[in-house]
Amino acid sequence: MEEEIKSEFNNCSFSIEEDDQILPTLLTYCINYKLSPSDLASSWEAYYLSSQLTGSVVKNGHLDGFLLHLQNEAKEKLNKEETNVYSSNDIDILIHNGSGGPEEAIQNSPSSRNQRLSFDVSTPQTNGKSQSGKDPGASANRLTPFGQRTTKFSAHFVFNNACNGANELTSQEINNSDEDDIVRRVRPGQKCSLIVISSQPRSGCRFMYDRTENQFNFLENRIRKSTGMFTRTGLYGELADATVASEEEIFAVGLITCDAEGHLNDKSVLLQCSAEHSCGQRVRLDLHNLTKFSLFPGQVVGIQGRNPSGHYFVASKVFNSLPIPNDIAHPPAKKQARPIEDAPSTSSPSRVLSAIIASGPFTTSDNLLFEPLQELLAYARRREPQLLILMGPFVDSEHPNIKKGTVDRSFRDIFLIEIISRLQDFTQYMGSNTHVILLPSIRDAHHDFVFPQASFDLNLLEDSRYQVDYITSLANPSSFSANEIIFGCCTVDVLKQLSGEEISRNPPNELSDRIGILATHLLKQQSFYPLYPPAIGVPLDFSLAPEALKIPSFPDVLLLPSDLAPFIKVLSIGNENEGAIKTMCVNPGRLAKGIGGGTFLELHYNRQIEKTNASIIRI
Template identity: 55%
Template structure:
C-alpha cells in the first residue's frame, strides 16, 4: 500500500522529503478517510494549489495542514448530504417574525414582483435607493436577518497585485474616500464608454443540440490532427509528417493525439500516440518518453513527435512539440488546388491596430452563498463597481448554481428565473449611466439554462439596456477598445490539473497554473465533453487574445503568458490570463479581479480582491 501511495505521488510530480514518516501518515489517512492512493495524491495536489505552496516536495510539516484540509472536506461533504427534512432553529423563527413586519415597512421603489415571487421578496430581491438607483451606499439586501456573510469584518482586501502602481492608495483609504464622497458629485464624473464588438457567430438560445453522431465526433478529432500537421509544415520548421506505426531505424517526424491505454490516470507507461487516418489509418502506437528531458501531456493533446520506431510497436521520442505557431491556417479545409495557391501567403495573424486602454471588473459565480438566495456578494460587487466605475463589468456564471445545496436536494419550490432577477443588473447600468457595459457569460452549472458545451447565450428581455447588457455564448470572444478578450466558464484548469503528467528539468520554471493555461492556447481549443453539431468553430481559437479569462475552483491568479506566435524563433506574444476565483465560497465571500489593461504589459495592473 505504501509503495502504491509513493507511485501515485510520483505520477503527479510530487516527491516525498522524509519518505518513511510521510508514507506512514498517508497510509493512516487512507484508512481513516477511505481514500485510495490516487485519490490521496490528487487531494494533496489540490491542497498545494489552494495554499499556494511553492515547489513539488511534500515535507512532514505539510501533513498537519493536509489533515485539517481532509477533515474540512469530509465535513463539507456531510453538510451537503443533509437529510431533506428541515430542523427549525431560532434563525427560522426570526425570519418568520420579520415577515410579519412587511406591512409596516417603508415602501421602496424597485422591480415589480409578480405572482408567487412576492412570497420571496425579502430573500431574493435587492433593495434600491431613491429614484430606483443602486448606489454603493444604498445597495443592500432587503432583509433584517443577519447572515454569516454580513457578519464578516474584512471587506475588499487585496490578496495579490500585478504591477502595483507606486501612487496607488491602499484599499482601506480607497474605501473610506469612496464612502465619504458625495453621491451627486460621483455620478456626474465624466467616464468614457468603451467600444465593443462581439467576435464570431453567436449560438441562439433556442438552438437544438444532442444531434451529433459518433462518425462526426471521429471526423472532428481526425481533422484536429490534420489541422495541426498542416500548421507544423506551414511553419517551415518541420517536414511532412510520416506514419509513427511503421518500423524504421531513422528518426522521423510524426503528428498525433495523446491517448491512454486504459481507463486509469495517464502515466509514462500508458501513453499512446494516435495518428491521423491520412498518415497511419488512425492506428495507435505506444510512446516511449524516457529520453525526453521535458514534457507535459494530457489525453486529447495533439503533439508533434520526433523519434524512431525500431520494432514497429513502440515509438521512442527524442523531441516533442506541443505548441504550434499561430499561422493563418484557413487553407487546411480547402481543396488541394486552392491550398497550394495560398501556401505562399501564410503569415502570422496580427491585429490591424494596437489595443487601447480598458478598465474591467471580472467576477465569476456563484453570486450567492450556500446558506441562502440573498445574493449578498453580488450586491457588494455592484456597490464596488458603482464606486470604481469600470468601463466593463464581466460577470460569468453560474448565476443560479445547480450545485447550491437547496437546489441539489430539490428544496426550492420556485422557478429559477425568480431566484435571480436580471432586472438588478438593469437597475445598476441605469444608475451608472450610458457609458457602463455589463457582459454576461453562462455556465453549464447554470440551473435552468442549456446543459451543453458550447453553450448558447442567455435570452435577455431588456430593450432599454440592450446596448449596455450584452450576453455572450460560452466560450465567447469579443473586442473592447480593440482589446481581444476570450472567456470560458468551463473549469478547464481543474480538468487539466487532474489529467496532466509532466517532467520539469531542474532550474526550469515550475509555474503549473501558467503551464495549464498555456495548454489551452497551444492546442487552440477546449477538449472537453461537447456537442460538435452546434458550432465546431466556437471551440477553436483563431488568434491569441490579449486577455484570457478562465474561472476555476483552483486558487485565483493573474499571470502573463508567453506564447510562440510565428515560425521565427524567439518571437513571442504576451497574453494576460485571469482566474478571478469564485465570488462566493460556502457561506462566505470569495474573490474577484480589478484590471486596468494597457497595451504595454508593464503598465497593465491588476488586483485580486477578496470580497
C-alpha cells in the same frame, strides 16, 4: 500500504522525499480519515494546486498544511450529511428575529423568504421604505453569515504593484458613501468600444444531434490542421507515418490518447495519427528518453523519434506548441469582427481599459438573497469601470435550494428578478460609461445544458420592464475586443479538468509552475477546450465544437474561472529573443464560496502587460 501510497503519488507525477517520517505520516492520514492510497493522492493534488506549491516533491514541511486540508474536507463532508440538523446560523436567525413563535416561523419559511428575494437588503431607501413599497425592517433585521462580515473588501493579491496608482484601494474610498449621487452620475466618463470576434453558437441553434461522424471529423480536422502548420514551417523535416517500423529518425504529428479507461500515465500513452497518413492507426509511445514533457488526452503534438519494431515509437523530442499563424498572433483590426449593436463610440485612448470581472455563483449557499452580487455592483458604482464582465453560473444548479427543489419560482424568473433587474438598475445609474457583458455556464439551471453554449437571448424578454441597454450576452466560450484589447473567455473549469488528466516530467532541479503550464496548453493548442474525451459532466457537442472552441485571435487577456485558487499570471509563447507573444491569464475565483464571500478581479489595462495593474479583491 506504504508502497501503495508511494506508487499512487508516482502515478500522479509526485515523488516523496527520502525521509523516514513522511510515509508513516501519510499512512496515518489514510487510517484516520478512512482514505485509500488513491484518494490520498487525489487530495494531495488538490492541496498542491490550491496552495500553488512549486516542485513535485512531497516534503516534510508540507504535511502540516496537508493535514489541515484533509480536516477541512472531512468537515465539509460531515456538513453535507447533516442536512436535517439546525446549524448555528439557523439558531442565530431565530434568536434575532424574536421569540420564535408560530407567526415568526411562518415569516421565516422558505416560501416567505423567496417572495422577498427581489429586495436589496444592502441598499438604503428613502422614507423608510423600499422601491416596492414594502417595509425593509423585516429584511434588515435578518442576519446572514455574509452580512456579519467586519471587512467588506480587501486586496487579496495585487499584480504589478508598481503600477497601482489607478487601482490603489483605500478604506476612505471603499467606505465613502456620502457623495451626492447626482454629482457622481453627471461626472464625465470615458466610454469603451466593444467588438465581438467570435461568439458561437447562435441562440436557438439545434444541439445534441451530433453523430459519430461529427466526432471523427472534429478529431481528424484538428490533426490535419496541425500537420499543415508544422509542415509549412519547414523546420521539422518531411512528415512520416509513426506506425510503420523504421530505424531512421522521423517526424510525425498525432493526437495523444490513453490505451484504456482511466487516467493517463507514462505507460499508457498512445499516438493517434491522421487517417490520411496512417489510416487513423495508433502506436504506443515510449517516453523514457524524454527529460521534460507535459501531455494530456486530446493534445495534438509533433513528435520526433524512431519505431524500430513497429510496436513502440521511441520519442526523442516532443513539440507540444503548434506554430502560431500570423493572422492569429497579430489579427487585423477588422478580422471577423462585428460591432455590438448600439455600442457607444469610443472616446478613450487605444488599449487602455478599466474592468471589473467576476464569476458565479453570485449568491451564498444558505440563501438566494444574492448579497455578493449586490456588494459587487455597489463596489462597481464607486469604481466606475468601463467594462463589467460577469460569468456564470447565475442560477447555479449546484445550489442546495435548487438541487432540493425548495424554491417556489421558476429558474428563469429568478434570473430575471435577481440578475437582470439588478443589472438594469446598475446600467441606468451608470449610463453609457459602463458596459456589462454576460457569459453563461453549463451550471446555469435556466439555460441550455450543452457546450459550446449559446448566449442568453435577452431580446426574447416578454416583460417590457426588463430593459437591456448596455448589457451584452455572449456565448460560452467567446472572444471580443474592448478598446482594441482582445479578451478570450471560457466558463467551463478547464484548468481543474486538465489538472486531473495531465502527466508531466521535469528535470530534478527545475522548478515548474503547473498552473501556468495548464493555462498555456490552451494557447498552444489554440483551443478553449483541448481535452478529449471531455471530462465527466461536460456535455460537449462535436457538431458545434469545430468553430466555437477555436481561439481565433491570440488574446491579451484570457479569462478562465475555476474552483482552483485565484491567480493572475503572464503566459509567454515563443522565444524571448525573437519576440515572444505574451498574454495575461486570470482566474478571478468565485464571487461566493459556501456561506461567505469569495473573490473578483479589478483590471486596469494600460497599453501593454508591463504597465498593467490588476488586483484580486476578497469580498
